[in-house]
Amino acid sequence: MAKFYSSLAEIKKELYSGSVTVERLVKNYLDQISVNTHLNAFNEVFDQEALSASKIVDERIKAGTSGRLAGMVIAIKDNICYKGHKVSASSKILEGFTSIYSSTVVERLLAEDAIIIGRCNCDEFAMGASNENSYFGPVKNYADNSRVPGGSSGGSAVAVQANMCHAAIGTDTGGSVRQPASFCGLIGLKPTYGSISRHGIIAYASSFDQVGPITRSIEDAALLLEIMAGADDYDSTLAQVPVPSYSNELSASSSKKKIAYLQEALTSPGVNSEVKSTLVNYIDKLRADGHTVKAIAFDYLDYIVPAYYILATAEASSNLARYDGVHYGYRSPEAVDLQSTYKRSRSEGFGKEVKRRIMLGTFVLSAGYYDAYYAKAQKVRRLIKEKTDSLLEEYDFILTPTAPEPAFKIGKTEKDPVVMYLYDIFTVQASLAGVPAISLPAGNNNKGLPLGLQLLAKRFAEQELLNFSKYFLEL
Secondary structure (H helix, E strand, C coil): CCCCCCCCCHHHHHHCCCCCCCHHHHHHHHHHHHCCHHCCCEEEECCCHHHHHCCCCHHHHHHHHHCCCCEEEEEEECCCCCCCCCCCCHHHHHHHCCCCCCCCHHHHHHHHHEEEEEEECCCCCHHCCCCCCCCCCCEEECCHHHHCCCCCCHHHHHHHCCCCCCCCEEEEEECCCCCHHCCCCEEEECCCCECCCCCCCCCCCCCCCCCEEEECHHHHHHHHHHHHEEECCCCCCCCCCCCCCCCCCCCCCCCCCCEEEECCHHHHCCHHHHHHHHHHHHHHHHCCCCCEEEEECCHHHHHHHHHHHHHHHHHHHHHHHHHCCCCCCCCCCCCCCCHHHHHHHHHHCCCCHHHHHHHHHHHHHCCHHHHHHHHHHHHHHEEEEHHHHHHHHHHHEEEEECCCCCCCCCCCCCCHHHHHHHHHHCCCHHHCCCCCCCEEEEEEEECCCEEEEEECCCCCHHHHHHHHHHHHCCC
């Protein structure tokens, strides 16, 4: 079995001592991918390409000209464009589509000598919390193959969890990096909205979508954020601010902090008892170490999930209108004219959950219901953002569970999609408010399933969040 490396620094130590080569690393990861095909984490593996790239990076290391990510083998979610490679967002409707350009994040990773080993399975168009809504079938959790890995970046998380790559890149709309990281015992970071370019990312809900890394170490998360973040001419929603040197400024924060935690996380019957006891355990540790930790009530908690799903589905119905069977991707062989091309291609090309969200989004945007639903949800979003911002003025961080329970059994949410939507209860607050949030591994439950806790910080306070996360993991 390939060696588990906890950080890129550990890999680089061996690379520079000559005890391993990038080519050997890639071969080891490819072996792990081959052994773990039953997990269904990859939609496509770039095996020969990754091996060819590894030889080039090895030469650069010898010449002393390698980039900051030399030795890091990365998997990307199948909604991130990579020139000359297929990209499908795990949907039949993009069958056979090859990207004609690379996303900004891919260009920045390759410029620093990262090696991309493949594209990972995900919920179709990133819509889901379990990675069961994929045209390519569900992804299985490495810790327990009968359970989901979380979604929508489930394949990305399992690829790291099962040591099929060193780190992975996902996208987070309502928790799609953080929740799978929690279910797989990893670190998942959703940066501040507007930190990382969305150019070349297949859109789900444009005012929420954000790229984020899934890693084993805070150091790697900091370095990947530093490399991927920053202004881009192709994305006007980006903040025009210089990117801090997150990796160089990283240190386990020793100053005493004020931390708020949601009291509902401990009182709600919907939160698993072991998740509650894990949260209490960390609250006690923080208090014992001199931090101020206080319970808060978030008045709008009951409105978070409904507001999010109204807004996200509205944006999805608009974004997914471009998949019509005319321009690219799947076209129904039964189509006879323009109208039947639209109807049949979309009906046959989209999966059940995507169609459900498109219809819901179209409904809330329709003439008679726009004000009752969409406009109202926008007002609620503003209230949630203002309340979150005011809490983060008073407290340094907000601490919550990442998910209300550990990874659940495959098939559990099929009968009632609302059950799945409620898994986002703790993650969508950061998405609605546009603030950074990170899921940190917090041990396992009595069945050996990973548990995660989440920290939220104020906008663009990633350095403080990363520093405190490093300390938090050492508690």
